[in-house]
Amino acid sequence: MKGGDSPLQNNLKVATQIFDIPSGNKQRKFAWILSLFIIIVSMAVIPFGKEMLPDIHPFLPAIISWFVFGDLITGYILFSQYRASGTIPLLVLSCTYLYMGLIAIPYALTFPGVISEAGLLGNGGQTSVWLWVFWHGGFPTGIIIYLITGLVWKDPLISKQRINKYGLMAVGGSILSVFIVFALVTLGSGWFPNIISKGNYSKLISSGVGPVIWILNVMALMLIIIKYQGRSVLNLWVSVAILACTLDVTLTLFAGARFSLGWYLARVNSILAGTVVFYSIVNEVNRLFIRLSEQHRKLSESERQLEEANEELTRLSNLDGLTGIPNRRQMDEVLSKELESSEERSLSLLLLDVDYFKQYNDYYGHLGGDHILKTIAQTIYADVKPFRGFVARYGGEEFAVVLTNLDAIGTLLIAERIREGIVELNIPHEACIASDRVTISIGGYVVAPHESIDGDELIRKADESLYRAKDEGRNRSIVNGWYDGYSDFEI
Structure with missing residues (x-):
């Protein structure tokens, strides 16, 4: 001008x-x-x-x-x-x-x-x-x-x-x-x-x-x-x-x-x-x-492409880059939504940890560690898909599973299904002091219908179960929480 x-x-x-x-x-x-x-x-x-x-x-x-x-x-x-x-x-x-x-x-x-x-x-x-x-x-x-x-x-x-x-x-x-x-x-x-x-x-x-x-x-x-x-x-x-x-x-x-x-x-x-x-x-x-x-x-086409790009970017931002399953951020959002709508149904959270993963990584190298993480992620996804469960990589060698309409026994059965599926992969783990194969430990907690609890508290309770599974020798599942109308029922 x-x-x-x-x-x-x-x-x-x-x-x-x-x-x-x-x-x-x-x-x-x-x-x-x-x-x-x-x-x-x-x-x-x-x-x-x-x-x-x-x-x-x-x-x-x-x-x-x-x-x-x-x-x-x-x-x-x-x-x-x-x-x-x-x-x-x-x-x-x-x-x-x-x-x-x-x-x-x-x-x-x-x-x-x-x-x-x-x-x-x-x-x-x-x-x-x-x-x-x-x-x-x-x-x-x-x-x-x-x-x-x-x-x-x-x-x-x-x-x-x-x-x-x-x-x-x-x-x-x-x-x-x-x-x-x-x-x-x-x-x-x-x-x-x-x-x-x-x-x-x-x-x-x-x-x-x-x-x-x-x-x-x-x-x-x-x-x-x-x-x-x-x-x-x-x-x-x-x-x-x-x-x-x-x-x-x-x-x-x-x-x-x-x-x-x-x-x-x-x-x-x-x-x-x-x-x-x-x-x-x-x-x-x-x-x-x-x-x-x-x-x-052209503008409409650009807007459509931009929307698709944004959707893809959002999808990618919610996925774990290594395993291809949802990441911790997406898990937190799903868990928060499920807790808000869980008044009429139960809500289960499983935390899964690969046993002695650091030793595996040191022995087989990072590429070997990445390979078993991807394999375990896809196995967990396949095991919970029939139950409409949500799977996410929680961090490092940890995974999380969110399930609905199950009590502690039902949740434990799915946890055991996952654990046994990992064992059946027969992935060698010569650096493991507990087993010669790759195994996982699982801890979970089930929120009863109408139970008031926030996401942090639910994660803390599931984490406590996971630590117990590790303390008791690993390669096992422990689920606490609601069972048939009773709270704090442990299996």
């Missing part, structure tokens, strides 16, 4: 840049091809422009209807961009298209044969042609003002109040200018020279009015090409629009009469002048929507 720009100023500049999208090579190529096409067709028609054609009554109403619709929609979209960015040149351009769309309405109403045979709204014979003059002179004038404001008014408006105030003034001025023009060509028709007689407007050139309008269009075209060179999408297609308007005027002047070949083609160029900018805006909005949809899809 330079020169102490406020966050609001910075946001407004970003909004302007978003609308001022650079034109791509494909767009510039298409614009050049379209421009060359209408130039070639227009130049080819000029020698035959005075050739008279039948009066196709639906032609002009259809052309003007589309012109009014296209220009008013274009003006509205540009005005919306002005309100978002506070950029004065956009306001000028939007009001230019508003003026073009509005002035085409009285032109259609006063044109002979469109609504009525002689035309409506006080048509004095010269009304519609002078409205055409102000119509085709208003567009290049608006473009020139647009270019000037782009030079002298570079900073966008910041205050929302000023944006609304300037917008209201500009729109009101555009509407008022159309009323003034209409009043001049009807009530003040005597101030203007006659430039049309019985559909022939050859005097449009001899009076000098037509050449002035043509020069004004050429000036606007040259200025916008020199200043912007089609670098942005908006200015690229505004350049094509003013080119089409210039060719419209050119063909009209050479045609010299209504319903001639040149006159018909000039109206087609009018359509191009009023359509290309509308097309470019709609196309960019559509492309922006596609990009946003794609970004939304």
